[in-house]
Amino acid sequence: MTEEEVALAVKDIIQTVAPDEDVSNLDPALRLREQIDLDSMDFLDIVMELRKLYGVQVPEEDYKELATLGGCVRYLHPKLAGKSLHCATSA
């Protein structure tokens, strides 16, 4: 996956977890929570979807890497290197 695809994958997962939020204009540098209504429960769901869809295990101590969209891309890009983009909504 390219970095753009990783960003797309993450946004798609956020959309599944939080269907009533608008994820199209997320600023990659800002905290996700400041831009959309996301709580710790949703966060757990995002981590779960990453595991289910892409087999990526995010250990608890790394949760902090996922606080922004940019952080997600940086952290996940190497882990998703050989994988292809799925659509969470249809999975």
Added chain:
Amino acid sequence: MVYDAIVIGAGMSGLAAALRLALHEKRVLVLEKHELWGGLNSFYTLRGRPFDVGLHALTNFVRPGTPQAKGAPLMRLLRALRIRHEELRLIEQDVSEIVFPGARLAFANDFALLESEVARLFPSQRDGFARLTQLMRAYQLNEERPPPPSARALLERHLSEPLLREMLLLPVLLYGSAREDDTDEQTFAILFRALFLEGLSRPAGGIRTILNLLIRRLKQAGVELRLSAGVQRVLVADGRVRGVVLESAEELAAPLVLSCAGRVETLALAGRPSAPADEGRLSFLESIWILDRPAHALGHRAATSFYSLEERCIYRRPAGLIDARTGVLSSGDNFGAARGPEGELRLTVPASHPAWRALTPEAYAAAKERCADEVAAAVVEAGVTADFRARRVFRDVFTPATIERFTGHRGGAVYGSPTKQLDGATGLDGLVLIGTDQGYLGVVGAMLSGVAMANRHGLAAHAAREALSG
């Protein structure tokens, strides 16, 4: 088979907790003592008609996509369980009311109605009510320290008119106070929002709609549900939970046990004592009347009427069998649903568990009929509703003893223990309270409780919270 978690009780909180954990790929087993799921919110069939046990209305109604829906409890719950709003098939109320001697306040899912009613009946209280509302909207739930103990004191700070205070307090007490005659500020805030700022609805098809959906999802998610499987004991070693023993003596192992059996009941299963003050005292008599025509055909339009025949509301275990001076009158067919040619009214009043338990079987059966008559006469005479009694097709009545028998809650305590445990902790590692005694009441509340405790004790909610707030 070793489970990640065992859930004691297929009440609304137990089912929600199990689903939440299973969506996160945990292996979950639900153990229910009865042949049916639902707990206080179960269902039965009588003379070919479907009945719900404990559903007047669902609180916390919000319409998806509206500003109120943002972050609202119902939306959070649906998100957590991956349920779409429309799957609940909710039908909104048109109007409900609070009826006191000489005063009637209407409210609906549009909060503006209650505001204008308060302004009309209590013009001098307008500003105070606006301040109170503001405070309730912004109220931050805090589980670190106990909330200020008295909702009455809160109301007195904002409203000088005693009748208005009583009128606002009554629905909150009747729909969720485990304490007599008052409740704490936090419970008041939760219910003020759930009832007035959000609103009431009913699923088409009643509680079965929600239960069927949950059961279907649980199956899909791989949860094992065992009925007629009462837990006799919770296994504890070195202060840690190891699993449970069933009434059949079968042993089952799990590192986490979530229980919706109640505080006192759960501690007893683990061989732990609890204080007498922890036992709930509040229970109800409910009579369900099937009428030969819808309630609105008799001029009764309210979905729910909270009533008090006294100017100061009375909410406590009565000295006799029941207290007919206060209660809820709920009409399922006034939730916009075309239920058919018949009507249904439910009348629920405070009742004393010890008084009902003291009766002989013959006296018990006769008392049920007598009390149901007394309650109906009281609401008709006080003008809460038109006289519906001659329109009766038939009637079913249940008592605190029925509630105890079918839910295992000691004393038939519908709202559980007056001591709530917001973090779910029991003092034993791995044994967690969910549902009523964790602190969230009602159908939506119980389910939220199950989800919140599953997140907290079964998933790494703590790390997630830190990651988000950094």
